[in-house]
Amino acid sequence: MSTASATDVPLRVRRKAVFAASLGNFIEWFEFTLYGFFAAIIALNFFTFDGGEPSLVATFAAFGVSFVFRPLGAVVFAHFGDRTGRRTTLSVAVISMSLATFAIGVAPSYETAGVLAPVLLVLARLVQGFSAGGEFGGATSYMVEYAPKDRRAFYGSWQFFTQLFAGLCAAGTGAGLAAVLTEADLVEWGWRVPFVLTLPLGLIGLYLRLKLDETPEFAESREAPRSEAPGRTPILVALRDHWRSLVTLIGMMITGTTTIYMMQAFWPAFLVEQVGMRHSDMYGAMAAGIGANLVLIPLWAVVSDRIGRRKPFLVATPVLLLLVAVPVYWLLLQGEFATTLAGYLLVALAGSPMMGVLATAMADSFPTAVRYSGLSLAYSLAVSIFGGFTPLVLSSMVEGTGDLMSPAYYLMATAVVSVVAAALFREPVPDAETEAEPEPAPGRSS
Template identity: 45%
Template sequence: MSSGSQNIDSQRSRTVAAIAMGNFIEWFEFGLYGYFAVSISTTFFPDKSAGTALISTFMLFGIAFVSRPIGAILFGRYGDRVGRRGALSISIVGMSIATFLIGVIPGNHAIGLLAPALLLLMRLAQGFFAGAEMGGAVTALAEYAPPGQRGRYSGWNGFTQLLAQICAALIGTTLSALLTPESLNSWGWRIPFLIALPLGLVGLYMRTKLAESPEFTHAAHTDATTKSPLRDLLRLHWRPLLKVCGLTVGLTTTTYMLVGFFPSYLVKTVGLTSQQMFTAMLIGLSIAAVFVPIWARLSDTYGRKPFLVGGALSVTLLTFPVFLLASSGGYGPALAACVIAALLLSPLLAVQGVTSAELFPTAVRYTGVSMGISVIISLMGGSTPLILQALVQTTGNTVIPAAYITTAAAISLVAALTLKNNPSTAPIRARSESTSPVSTS
């Protein structure tokens, strides 16, 4: 292997590591909020009943998603006009600071209503920067990958999502084993939130050392960028935007069901201890993480469509059995339910990101991916734990959340069936731009 090839491979490895760090931080934070929802509810809503406090906590979880499309629009414009590296560097700093500050906000007993107000403000900040991070990470991973390996490279996006949840569950398992429930609820839950700041600083350092995306550099040098990415996206590329939205519906609801709702469901509804819940989630997510890189690599050979169709169909058919299994009682069935749910999610996590990136030309890719993902996450991601908890509480039916997830997965199944199944063999710009005009006005 020549020194030039070694340098390129080294640069690509550093790129994957830098982008994966930011993606890890984003999902680590969301995992923390879901895993520690019970502790957060007692800190910020101590005067309410357990069920009402939990719903209030999930409301703050959902409200924060309102700011995601705003971040997607602003950072998408920056990323498509100025470059991917700068946008990703800003997003990782903002996300890390907001997550850290959640860990230091005093509770309701100390500052009253100001406590949940500050929590809401930090959640809005997290949503704003997450709107920039998700689309940017997906775009950059696809653009840095060599032809024929975009699935393999982009699969790191889904893998780090699961890795972040695994780390959050591992920390939760450790804290719940070392601390009493009272200590965990009063101060122990804050520890993992504080970790986000040093992680973010490391990620920022790594990202500032990156070269600009080869695809963006090529577009800039050939005058193939646009002054108005959002306008061109909505005018020229609304069909692929709708496809990304459709694909994201099932992935989003299933993800936030698993990491945002299931932890508290297993504790409050099924009756597991916190330590049992953390252990079950840890095992399930770890098994799924093994399969994400496998599906991603196979998609380079067999195309994305089989994995998107198969994943959405599996979620549609098997979510009801998962909830029946979990609600049957006992640790064993709950563990099996966690493993199955995580496995159902794995093919969607593996290929949805690269599929979204391949649907847009370089000039509007950051904006298109960010908008398609962020709009759906804003509408359905943050609200999913709240809706599922409300369904259980109002109906008394512990299996009813499956109806919501199944409906969402069916929408993604329809979207996946409209895709062409092209293996990852040509440069990404050749596949997307050959059939997609770009305005440079």
């Protein structure tokens, strides 16, 4: 199908739909990233066993375990999203995330409940992971499917924009609490406040998403006489006919997802516990770095729409990260606000080109009938393997080797993989971006 149906939708309606999808996406990722920002405090409350030292490894293991459930959530949400529509599945995703985040905020500490405390925390994280598995594919589909043909990258860029804006707000929440509360109050009860307040946020997101209509591309695909997967499971069709795209997209995402979870989940605890920075300085540098990304991401998307290509931006990010990884970690290890700020800004400059175009490049790699499934599967697998366990891997590397520079070498290794994958990425045909053809299965002629 063409994008004419999306173009014919009044601008006011398109903006309202993208805003509602973005706001729900923001709520989801604000709730999900809170854990990483408060990792050091969560370690004190849930993983200080028998009066010993708080375990960051155990804390990050609980962070990472939620990602085991993300592919399962992706499969379940995507199945219904491609078969029955995007709206309902996205509504369920946002409210279940809010309930799980609220549960973390009211969970008893280890001192109060013993081993039950980390068990309840892990259960809530599993529900968060399941819910997050259905968010990316649905929200990205919604944004791109409402976009005019010549602004698809810009509309899709709101996916990562809202993710990082959610991170900025979570960092701002942490900085604000650290500024007005004593360290003892922040550890004892202050960290719980934003987790508890996510429940009303989730109710707002639920209301907004239930008021949405289905996207014009999805509605037209349901009425078309031919459908890529009539009566068949969309996730299986995506695996069978688009496996090459899945592999390429996962490879491209390795560096980006490692970088995001390194900055938002590993660095907060690393800079405070290992480097010795104050919470307020760490949050300030992080906020500035994320702010730089928020400026650059839509700008790169606009440039991509103007030139009609996305591959140069997909290649640029892993190449730049390969070059700046070691200098960035050298800057962080100085332990000063100015050098940490410089490190965050370098990563923002290197990572933003890909984030400006990646969501749309992924969406245009799959036809409408299996787009939710293809997006969800590629994203959840990449994030589950190379994102959620990034803090655990990096903290284990630091503890195991004693080398505070070791995370830089890990980032460089992921960048090499993403350079290769981006080089292999097949740019969609400009006049048929939403009609990605099935890839020939092994043994079939194309």
